[in-house]
Amino acid sequence: xxxxxxxxxxxxxxxxxxxxxxxxxxxxxxxxxxxxxxxxxxxxxxxxxxxxxxxxxxxxxxxxxxxxxxxxxxxxxxxxxxxxxxxxxxxxxxxxxxxxxxxxxxxxxxxxxxxxxxxxxxxxxxxxxxxxxxxxxxxxxxxxxxxxxxxxxxxxxxxxxxxxxxxxxxxxxxxxxxxxxxxxxxxxxxxxxxxxxxxxxxxxxxxxxxxxxxxxxxxxxxxxxxxxxxxxxxxxxxxxxxxxxxxxxxxxxxxxxxxxxxxxxxxxxxxxxxxxxxxxxxxxxxxxxxxxxxxxxxxxxxxxxxxxxxxxxxxxxxxxxxxxxxxxxxxxxxxxxxxxxxxxxxxxxxxxxxxxxxxxxxxxxxxxxxxxxxxxxxxxxxxxxxxxxxxxxxxxxxxxxxxxxxxxxxxxxxxxxxxxxxxxxxxxxxxxxxxxxxxxxxxxxxxxxxxxxxxxxxxxxxxxxxxxxxxxxxxxxxxxxxxxxxxxxxxxxxxxxxxxxxxxxxxxxxxxxxxxxxxxxxxxxxxxxxxxxxxxx
Numbered sequence: 374x375x376x377x378x379x380x381x382x383x384x385x386x387x388x389x390x391x392x393x394x395x396x397x398x399x400x401x402x403x404x405x406x407x408x409x410x411x412x413x414x415x416x417x418x419x420x421x422x423x424x425x426x427x428x429x430x431x432x433x434x435x436x437x438x439x440x441x442x443x444x445x446x447x448x449x450x451x452x453x454x455x456x457x458x459x460x461x462x463x464x465x466x467x468x469x470x471x472x473x474x475x476x477x478x479x480x481x482x483x484x485x486x487x488x489x490x491x492x493x494x495x496x497x498x499x500x501x502x503x504x505x506x507x508x509x510x511x512x513x514x515x516x517x518x519x520x521x522x523x524x525x526x527x528x529x530x531x532x533x534x535x536x537x538x539x540x541x542x543x544x545x546x547x548x549x550x551x552x553x554x555x556x557x558x559x560x561x562x563x564x565x566x567x568x569x570x571x572x573x574x575x576x577x578x579x580x581x582x583x584x585x586x587x588x589x590x591x592x593x594x595x596x597x598x599x600x601x602x603x604x605x606x607x608x609x610x611x612x613x614x615x616x617x618x619x620x621x622x623x624x625x626x627x628x629x630x631x632x633x634x635x636x637x638x639x640x641x642x643x644x645x646x647x648x649x650x651x652x653x654x655x656x657x658x659x660x661x662x663x664x665x666x667x668x669x670x671x672x673x674x675x676x677x678x679x680x681x682x683x684x685x686x687x688x689x690x691x692x693x694x695x696x697x698x699x700x701x702x703x704x705x706x707x708x709x710x711x712x713x714x715x716x717x718x719x720x721x722x723x724x725x726x727x728x729x730x731x732x733x734x735x736x737x738x739x740x741x742x743x744x745x746x747x748x749x750x751x752x753x754x755x756x757x758x759x760x761x762x763x764x765x766x767x768x769x770x771x772x773x774x775x776x777x778x779x780x781x782x783x784x785x786x787x788x789x790x791x792x793x794x795x796x797x798x799x800x801x802x803x804x805x806x807x808x809x810x811x812x813x814x815x816x817x818x819x820x821x822x823x824x825x826x827x828x829x830x831x832x833x834x835x836x837x838x839x840x841x842x843x844x845x846x847x848x849x850x851x852x853x854x855x856x857x858x859x860x861x862x863x864x865x866x867x868x869x870x871x872x873x874x875x876x877x878x879x880x881x882x883x884x885x886x887x888x889x890x891x892x893x894x895x896x897x898x899x900x901x902x903x904x905x906x907x908x909x910x
Contacts, residue, residue, distance in 0.1 A: 375519070376444055377515070395483075397554055397557065398480065399484045400417065400550070400554065401554060401557045401637075403480070404417075404431075404566060407431070407532070408471060409435075409468065409470045410437070411463040411465045411468065412434050412564065413434055413564065414566075415431065415433040415567070417429065417430070417566075417567070418431075419547065426544065427537070427539065428485075430533060431533070432531065432534075433532055435531060435532060436530050437492045437493045437494035438494055438499065438532060439494045443492070448517075458470075460667075469634055471634045481534070484536050484541070486505040487536075487538045488502070488534065489501075489502045489503075489537070490502075490503070490533075491532070492531070492532040493526055495530070497523045498525075499522055499524075501517040501520060502520060503515075504518070550568060551568050551576040551577075556583055556625060556637070558632075559659060559661055560579055560580050566578035586621075586626065587616045587657060590615050590616060590655075591615045592612060592613065592614045592615075593611070593612070593613045594612055594613075595609055595611050599697075605690075611629075615656055615705050618655075620654060620655060620656075628642045628656065629641060629643065629658050631660050631662065631680065633665040635661070638665060638673045639678070641657070643656070644691050644695045645699075656698070668684070672687050716753070717744075717748060721753060723765050740768060778890075778893070780892075780896040782810070783896055786806050787889075796882050796886055797872050800880075800885040800892070801872075803893075804859060804864040806892075807895060811827055811899075814902070815834035821860045821865060822856075822860045824856060828850070828856065835902050838901070848898075852895065855891065859888065859892065
């Protein structure tokens with residue numbers, strides 16, 4: 374029998390040569406055919422001579438083609454296989470077809486002038502050759518050259534396509550081709566794609582290769598982002614990734630790739646009207662939405678690089694994805710700040726947020742700016758590490774700075790409260806300790822504001838200065854006033870109301886620390902009183 378390919382030459386030129394003039398998209402179409410043929414494996418061999426590309430051979434172990442299949446399926450341009458054969462799963466792996474438009478075969482002419490198809494099905498082998506120059510000179514009907522017709526064979530089913538007289542002149546970059554192919558598919562675990570060079574080097578195209586250039590920091594899947602009540606809960610699978618450092622624009626990985634039935638249908642993008650946010654430089658990943666292939670209207674572009682977003686269901690999907698990306702952006706910022714603080718603590722031994730939270734606003738603002746400037750990403754530069762440590766020594770957490778200067782008698786006895794950041798309890802305990810010292814030194818059994826009298830009686834029960842001078846008497850009298858004030862203004866309120874009713878509403882953390890400072894000062898004056906008594910004796 375003679376095979377016939379009926380066509381409009383312009384169709385071949387526009388949909389074959391111009392649309393598939395680069396290697397990965399064209400090879401992707403051949404790989405898709407192997408997948409749809411229920412193959413376990415497709416192997417691509419790249420042949421070179423003196424670093425000049427000579428041929429590409431693509432071999433699969435799918436169910437192959439009979440002579441009737443060749444004529445009624447393979448050689449029919451624009452055949453919608455789902456209408457002809459039904460949108461049904463394959464026998465072996467249960468795969469739903471990825472091909473739909475019947476134009477993928479034209480990709481072959483984008484790469485080579487001579488295409489040899491060698492296929493075996495059910496013990497019969499057929500081989501035919503398509504030649505580009507003869508095809509273009511044909512008048513709408515082209516008969517490929519038949520080399521083998523229904524030859525009996527004991528070999529297994531499968532198809533081998535050889536592309537020769539290649540249009541490509543530069544050497545093959547197998548790593549680059551493998552990387553590009555990995556971005557075009559969500560690869561089924563039952564399907565293996567292997568690239569081989571002349572020297573025997575083998576490369577596996579799998580999902581891990583897709584993001585091998587990315588140093589992943591955070592990731593999300595559908596369980597993290599799609600609530601149970603969402604209409605997309607069981608219709609979408611996804612994996613979104615943010616990198617530790619900005620993703621290079623030349624990598625082709627910035628943005629989210631949309632797949633249907635495991636094959637790319639929309640090139641990476643953000644589904645947003647504005648992409649100026651710093652966040653978009655870090656975002657990549659994929660979304661698998663198989664329902665796109667089930668829509669009554671075909672919304673996938675011929676070259677499978679874009680979706681018709683004007684379709685009502687696609688417009689709705691885009692709005693959902695836009696909101697989803699916004700949500701990821703918010704979570705990324707929170708996660709990154711937490712990670713940044715964790716790394717800062719690991720590098721410096723300093724809890725940055727705790728340190729800064731103890732500062733007054735006028736100190737915190739410039740200090741944070743200095744520290745953030747010296748922090749690169751999540752890490753503290755080795756150059757700045759000693760600078761930050763020195764800065765911490767100069768400007769420690771306020772409670773630590775405060776602790777250093779408390780009177781020893783006070784510090785030792787309030788330590789359990791202070792170390793747990795219970796500054797209200799520490800201040801209250803400090804006033805009690807001060808009162809105990811006054812009673813012990815004066816022998817007066819009083820409490821609260823009445824204790825202030827030990828400094829103002831004549832003669833004073835406790836003398837803290839040389840009261841024969843005006844300055845000394847002022848200090849002596851001031852000790853009494855301050856004692857009365859701290860007892861009336863702090864000790865008494867704390868004794869007559871629950872702590873949580875006053876702190877932090879009436880007394881802030883800083884207020885409590887200031888009370889402790891005042892108690893420490895008053896206690897230090899008592900140390901001086903002992904010295905005065907020694908002089909009098």
